[in-house]
Amino acid sequence: MSNSLFDSQQTYQTAFAAGLREMLDGYDELGVFILVLANAMIDPVIWDELSGPLRRKFERLCARHADSQQGGSLDDAKDDRLVFSQLMALGLDAIGPIRLRRQGPWELQFNPLRSLRPPRMIQQRVSGLSAPFNPDGFHFAKPFLRKEIFWRGALEGRDVSLLYNKFPFVRLLGLLVPEAREGRSQFLQQADHDYIWRVTAALQQGLPGVGVGYNSYGACASVNHLHFHLFVRDEPLPITAGHWSHNGGQVAYPAACERFDSAQEAWRHIQELHGRKVPYNLIARPGILYCLPRAPQGSRDLPEWSAGYGWYEMAGGCVPSDEAHFQLLDERQLTDELRAVGA
Numbered sequence: 001m002s003n004s005l006f007d008s009q010q011t012y013q014t015a016f017a018a019g020l021r022e023m024l025d026g027y028d029e030l031g032v033f034i035l036v037l038a039n040a041m042i043d044p045v046i047w048d049e050l051s052g053p054l055r056r057k058f059e060r061l062c063a064r065h066a067d068s069q070q071g072g073s074l075d076d077a078k079d080d081r082l083v084f085s086q087l088m089a090l091g092l093d094a095i096g097p098i099r100l101r102r103q104g105p106w107e108l109q110f111n112p113l114r115s116l117r118p119p120r121m122i123q124q125r126v127s128g129l130s131a132p133f134n135p136d137g138f139h140f141a142k143p144f145l146r147k148e149i150f151w152r153g154a155l156e157g158r159d160v161s162l163l164y165n166k167f168p169f170v171r172l173l174g175l176l177v178p179e180a181r182e183g184r185s186q187f188l189q190q191a192d193h194d195y196i197w198r199v200t201a202a203l204q205q206g207l208p209g210v211g212v213g214y215n216s217y218g219a220c221a222s223v224n225h226l227h228f229h230l231f232v233r234d235e236p237l238p239i240t241a242g243h244w245s246h247n248g249g250q251v252a253y254p255a256a257c258e259r260f261d262s263a264q265e266a267w268r269h270i271q272e273l274h275g276r277k278v279p280y281n282l283i284a285r286p287g288i289l290y291c292l293p294r295a296p297q298g299s300r301d302l303p304e305w306s307a308g309y310g311w312y313e314m315a316g317g318c319v320p321s322d323e324a325h326f327q328l329l330d331e332r333q334l335t336d337e338l339r340a341v342g343a
Contacts, residue, residue, distance in 0.1 A: 005151055007206045009172075009232060016172055017046045019150050019164070024053055027147065030065070030080040033057055034087070035148065035166045037095065038113045042168050047097045058092050079118040086116045104331030105238050107317045109169065115307070115321045117167040125298025126218045129277050130187040139225040141180040150174055156198045162230065169312055169319055172232040176212070177225070184226040186217045190267055196228060196284050197263045204286040209233040211285050213311035218279035218296045220310035229311065238316025239283060239290055246290070254335045255314060255342025260289045281311040290315070294341050305329065309341045 005015055016039075024036045033054070040050045065084055087095070090112065099110040133139070140163060151162040151174075163175040178195065196212050203210045213229040215221040239257065243249035246259040260266035266289045273280050273293055283290040292314045302308060305325035306318070313319075318334055320326045 006203050009207055009209070012207060012232065013043075013045070013172060016150065017043075017049060020046065021050060021053070023147060024050065024057060028057075028061070028064070030061060030084045031077060031166070032147070033061055034080060034083055034113070035164055038167050039164060039173075041095065041098050041111065041113060042171050042173070044097050055092060062088055083116045083118070087113070099326070101326075103329060103334060105241060105243075105316060106331060106334045107238055108326055108329060108334075109317060109319045110323055110326040111169060111319050112323070114167045114169060114319050117307075126296060128218065129274060129279060130185055130217050131224055133183045133185040133224060135183055138223060139180075139183065140175065140177045140223065140227060141183065141225075156195065156202050158195060165229070169317070170231045170233060174230045176228040176230045180225075186215075186221045186224050186226055188214065188216065188270065192226065193267050193270065194263055196282075197287075197289070199230075200284050200286045207232050211237070211283060213315070214282040214284075215310045216279045216281070219281050219294055220297050220308045222310075237283065237312075239314075240285070254338035256293050257342075258291045260291065261287060263289075266291065281309075281314040283311055283315050292342065300340065303333075303337060306337065309337070314338070314341070 005012060020036045020039055023032050036050065037054055037058075040046045040054060061084065065081070065088065095113060101108050140161065145163065148163050148166075149161050150164050152160070154160075158178045161177045161180045163177065165173045165175055176199075178192065196214070200210055200212055209232045211231050211233060213231065217224060239253070241247065241249075243251045244253045244257070245251060246253055246257045258269055260269065269291055270280070273291075278293045279296050280291055280293045282292075292311075294309070294314065297308060305320045305322070306313075307321065316338075318329065320329060
């Protein structure tokens with residue numbers, strides 16, 4: 001596929017949905033079903049197209065899963081079997097397009113499937129800003145993940161793989177993995193930083209709502225393999241609002257946040273954080289980078305409604321663990337948690 005994929009949001013969304021349909025039709029696997037379901041929930045248009053096929057596949061997989069529990073054969077990964085068991089207990093009728101609401105400046109999202117995801121690294125206490133890449137652990141160059149690659153090719157001078165996110169939290173979310181087979185850990189180097197500035201600038205004409213999120217090691221990165229979150233938003237993230245002081249307004253953002261309009265100045269700041277071993281989250285928009293230093297993951301107890309604060313949460317979003325908290329969380333609680341996580 002050529003870079004025409006990025007020529008317009010319609011082209012991108014059509015290809016995104018077509019890839020999900022192809023996976024659903026082509027694989028009778030729990031992991032594939034979970035991925036397609038989670039991505040369809042994020043986008044009402046995709047949900048309308050795939051909800052019927054998803055229900056039929058769910059019924060077949062339920063019978064297969066029940067048979068495996070009685071001694072039949074089931075080769076799916078342990079994590080997928082666990083998530084699917086919880087999904088069976090919920091019932092597919094409890095799953096539908098995500099719901100959003102605003103609480104003051106913050107964005108709340110009811111996304112029941114995301115609350116079922118395995119924690120991987122995000123709840124582990126870690127120290128420092130890097131750890132050696134583990135070729136035997138989970139990473140994005142695993143052969144079984146090839147079917148989850150939405151697109152692969154040359155993008156702004158680098159060979160990248162764009163994978164579906166298995167538990168997305170924004171529309172059209174992809175995992176952008178440069179040179180996946182090189183096996184680099186989740187530690188940002190200047191070439192990677194400069195690359196993200198080029199990518200957002202290059203894609204903005206065709207994808208006006210494009211952005212890139214990054215979680216450093218220790219900042220709720222779920223996999224220690226260099227990757228970025230490529231997203232397309234219709235509504236700007238809360239962190240981009242004009243009333244915040246980092247955007248020239250009068251209101252201080254609850255978490256420490258620096259906005260940069262220069263790649264060179266942004267990199268100098270990131271280098272300083274590296275020197276002090278301070279984890280951080282990044283949100284890149286064309287010509288703009290928000291950098292949020294923060295407390296290391298695992299350094300404090302999480303509230304019962306949170307699975308951890310990555311770049312989306314640091315940018316003003318929140319995915320509560322259940323519907324009750326989605327309905328009841330208020331502006332003060334969300335502001336207080338951002339303040340507590342921010343360094």
